[in-house]
Amino acid sequence: MTDNTASITRAVVEAIEKQAAAARPTECCGLLSGANGLITGLHPLRNMAEQPEISYFAAPEDLFEAMVGIRESGRKLLGIYHSHPKTAAYPSPKDVEMAFYPEAVYFIISFEPRIELRAFRIEDSRIENVAINLIADEGAARRE
Numbered sequence: 001m002t003d004n005t006a007s008i009t010r011a012v013v014e015a016i017e018k019q020a021a022a023a024r025p026t027e028c029c030g031l032l033s034g035a036n037g038l039i040t041g042l043h044p045l046r047n048m049a050e051q052p053e054i055s056y057f058a059a060p061e062d063l064f065e066a067m068v069g070i071r072e073s074g075r076k077l078l079g080i081y082h083s084h085p086k087t088a089a090y091p092s093p094k095d096v097e098m099a100f101y102p103e104a105v106y107f108i109i110s111f112e113p114r115i116e117l118r119a120f121r122i123e124d125s126r127i128e129n130v131a132i133n134l135i136a137d138e139g140a141a142r143r144e
């Protein structure tokens, strides 16, 4: 637990918002990649959860493909995002249980009571707030 700030481009945030809005009433999910601590790419994943309205479980083949793509492009996995169509932007007990990547920042976007994007680190069942540092874009977000 070192850096409590996550830098992300505005284009990536807008792409998350778009994907999350289109997925309603179900949750959407995906990976975020970049270099030097700046998130510049997003990798949407299909949500295969049994109850996709209240949880997410990334399709394993999507996850595998995204991870290979990130590695081959020389970038790093920096974040994981999903949406909460009906609840606040805070990790659910299940989100905490399923947080397998302590090095990643977990982004959650909520729609109710209002659109809000928040970020957290989740390690050993502890939730820590992460400040989001919005970066003006150099070109469009890469969607892969």
Ligand SMILES: [Zn+2]
Residues within 6 Å of the ligand: 054, 055, 056, 082, 083, 084, 090, 091, 092, 095, 108
């Ligand atoms: Zn959640």
